[in-house]
Amino acid sequence: MNFALKQSLKIFITSIIILMTAIAFFYKLNYDSVLNNILEDSKISVDEISNSIDQHLVEKVKTTKSIAVTPIITKALTNSNKHYKSLSKKKRDEKISLQNKKWKTLKKQNDSFILEFTNNEVSKYFKDLQQNIKGEYGEIFLTNKYGALVASTAKLTTFAHAHKYWWQGSYDNGNGAVFLDDRGYDDSVGGYVLGVVVPVKKDNEIIGILKVNLNILGSINTIIVNSQIEDHEKLKLMRSSGLIIFEEDIDPLSKRISTELQKKIKRNTKESFIFEEKGNKFVIGLSEIKISSELRGYNFGGNFESIDHKKGNTGEFWYVLDMNPFVNVLEPINNMVKYLWLLGLLLSAIFAITSLIIGNKIAGPLRELIKNTEQIIKGDYNVRIITNRTDEIGELATSFNQMTNYLKESTTSIENLNSANQQLKTSEQQLEANNLKLDSSNERLKILNKIIRHDLSNDFVVIKSAVDIFKIKGNPSILDEINKRVLKSLETISDYKKYELFIESNSKLKIYELSRLINEVVIDFPKINFRIEGKCKVFADDALHSVFQNLINNSIKHGNASEIEILLSSDKNECKILFSDNGSGIPNKIQDKIFNEGYLYGKTGHTGIGLHIVKEVIERFGGSINVKDNQPTGAIFIINLRKAF
Numbered sequence: 001m002n003f004a005l006k007q008s009l010k011i012f013i014t015s016i017i018i019l020m021t022a023i024a025f026f027y028k029l030n031y032d033s034v035l036n037n038i039l040e041d042s043k044i045s046v047d048e049i050s051n052s053i054d055q056h057l058v059e060k061v062k063t064t065k066s067i068a069v070t071p072i073i074t075k076a077l078t079n080s081n082k083h084y085k086s087l088s089k090k091k092r093d094e095k096i097s098l099q100n101k102k103w104k105t106l107k108k109q110n111d112s113f114i115l116e117f118t119n120n121e122v123s124k125y126f127k128d129l130q131q132n133i134k135g136e137y138g139e140i141f142l143t144n145k146y147g148a149l150v151a152s153t154a155k156l157t158t159f160a161h162a163h164k165y166w167w168q169g170s171y172d173n174g175n176g177a178v179f180l181d182d183r184g185y186d187d188s189v190g191g192y193v194l195g196v197v198v199p200v201k202k203d204n205e206i207i208g209i210l211k212v213n214l215n216i217l218g219s220i221n222t223i224i225v226n227s228q229i230e231d232h233e234k235l236k237l238m239r240s241s242g243l244i245i246f247e248e249d250i251d252p253l254s255k256r257i258s259t260e261l262q263k264k265i266k267r268n269t270k271e272s273f274i275f276e277e278k279g280n281k282f283v284i285g286l287s288e289i290k291i292s293s294e295l296r297g298y299n300f301g302g303n304f305e306s307i308d309h310k311k312g313n314t315g316e317f318w319y320v321l322d323m324n325p326f327v328n329v330l331e332p333i334n335n336m337v338k339y340l341w342l343l344g345l346l347l348s349a350i351f352a353i354t355s356l357i358i359g360n361k362i363a364g365p366l367r368e369l370i371k372n373t374e375q376i377i378k379g380d381y382n383v384r385i386i387t388n389r390t391d392e393i394g395e396l397a398t399s400f401n402q403m404t405n406y407l408k409e410s411t412t413s414i415e416n417l418n419s420a421n422q423q424l425k426t427s428e429q430q431l432e433a434n435n436l437k438l439d440s441s442n443e444r445l446k447i448l449n450k451i452i453r454h455d456l457s458n459d460f461v462v463i464k465s466a467v468d469i470f471k472i473k474g475n476p477s478i479l480d481e482i483n484k485r486v487l488k489s490l491e492t493i494s495d496y497k498k499y500e501l502f503i504e505s506n507s508k509l510k511i512y513e514l515s516r517l518i519n520e521v522v523i524d525f526p527k528i529n530f531r532i533e534g535k536c537k538v539f540a541d542d543a544l545h546s547v548f549q550n551l552i553n554n555s556i557k558h559g560n561a562s563e564i565e566i567l568l569s570s571d572k573n574e575c576k577i578l579f580s581d582n583g584s585g586i587p588n589k590i591q592d593k594i595f596n597e598g599y600l601y602g603k604t605g606h607t608g609i610g611l612h613i614v615k616e617v618i619e620r621f622g623g624s625i626n627v628k629d630n631q632p633t634g635a636i637f638i639i640n641l642r643k644a645f
Helices: 003-068 072-083 089-105 112-118 120-134 165-174 218-228 259-267 331-377 392-431 441-473 477-505 515-520 543-557 608-622
Strands: 139-143 148-151 178-186 191-202 207-214 234-239 245-247 272-278 281-288 298-301 318-324 510-513 529-533 537-542 563-570 574-581 624-629 635-642
Touching: 003 178, 003 207, 003 234, 003 272, 003 281, 003 318, 003 331, 072 089, 072 120, 072 139, 072 148, 072 191, 089 112, 089 218, 112 148, 120 139, 120 148, 139 441, 165 178, 165 191, 165 207, 165 298, 178 207, 191 515, 218 245, 218 331, 245 624, 259 272, 259 441, 298 537, 331 392, 331 441, 392 477, 441 477, 510 515, 515 529, 515 543, 537 635, 543 574, 543 608, 543 635, 608 624
Parallel strands: 178 298, 529 563
Antiparallel strands: 139 148, 139 207, 178 191, 191 207, 234 245, 234 318, 272 281, 281 318, 510 537, 563 574, 574 635, 624 635
């Protein structure tokens, strides 16, 4: 896989990772926000519906109260109370009891005793109300303050009513209160019945009790159905026991909510919440109908089941319940996530394609650099990189071209020196060394050739490796390392041009301060921890610089050393250099071979001339070099050079 494609793939994968992270963050952030809003909206919604039902029931109560104060009713109650009041309590109770028994035994609706209460002036008024609002009113009847029947739209189950819970709830020990009798389904009305019971007062005294049975669900159903915003939303009117009073397309009181939901409701009557059942999640909104529980001046309930009233209330409140499927609640977020995914994938693809195009443009000069480097290694110094770029790659190409020019010039100079050397062979006496018995120019030339090949080959290997790494990782800082190595190669070529002059002139050895020279060398190895002690001056030439550079390179490359210690000492005639490292060391079996020309060992072996060059240079200076083991790990090179006084 080439550099451009790798970079493109990296950018695409990175974009996808960033996209996934961003979407996850967006989803989490919006999930919490939307969920909180949904819970809050659900509570507001059911509260509004419950308030509407409360107001609707209050209006029904007001209507009933307005009926209760009509003159025809107060007149009938005044006359009835006057009749029963004339009797003693005992006589009155006996009479009402006898009338109640007689009422129960009579079956015919047209019996004169029955008609006395179902066909009088007040009962006719009640029947007119039933006709005027068709289907809303069930039974309407009136009792006096003793509970005896005064008027009714039809024959009731009983004549006496003072003992009944709704009558007592409305009478309220003479204080008077509105009582809402939740009786359930009424066959006489053909619908769900809520009895509205109000006290009839005159001069602030209760003179009777009026009860109006309302087919209440007709109007309440409209409130609930019109409040359902979406088809998936399920609004219910229910009792606190879980029995459903109304739900669209469900018969009243025919179903209950689940036991699990009922338990959850008992713990969360004031707040909306999330509920999960059979793998489905819902947002639950719950609001109490206040008139059924806590509205001042109102009593609510019912615990009696008559023949025509089914499933009456047993002291339960009413609630509005909203069940909204969770999947529909989160639909806006899911749609947004889908949109972000599509947009993110599109942008990632655009970035990847753009990267591929740019990468191919960048990789072109690099591929040419690799190809030309391989040509130089083979000895072809005529190659050039042609580019108009002004960035780092352009600078690298310029440095590379300069290096090849230097190499070509140096190679030509060396070839000229080789030719001259053939002539010099005939006059060796003219090229003998000075008092330090220097080697012939032929030997110097041979060493110089080896040093150049060795040092430049190392640099080219590093350059090629760096280019390969750049192809893989694409790190721009690697270009700096490549450029650095190219410049170092240029310096090497420049330095050895000086050596050519030295060879041509057959100049004498110079005096070098070892500690200063070594400190100049170690600057090129910033990652290695060096310890340098002692001072000593020796006779040498510029090749001594390469000696220490080769020794350090070998410690790092072959021994993986991280610490190097160089100790300098002297006696009367010689300078002694102990060069030790903490690397893997040199096996005993090869210690006597490592200075041989062409000897290679292990996977890190390269040309096999590095230490051979070191030995030849040192011996040319009239010195010697040996190796031994370091403790606990590593190797020690012992170098002896002629001391300069």
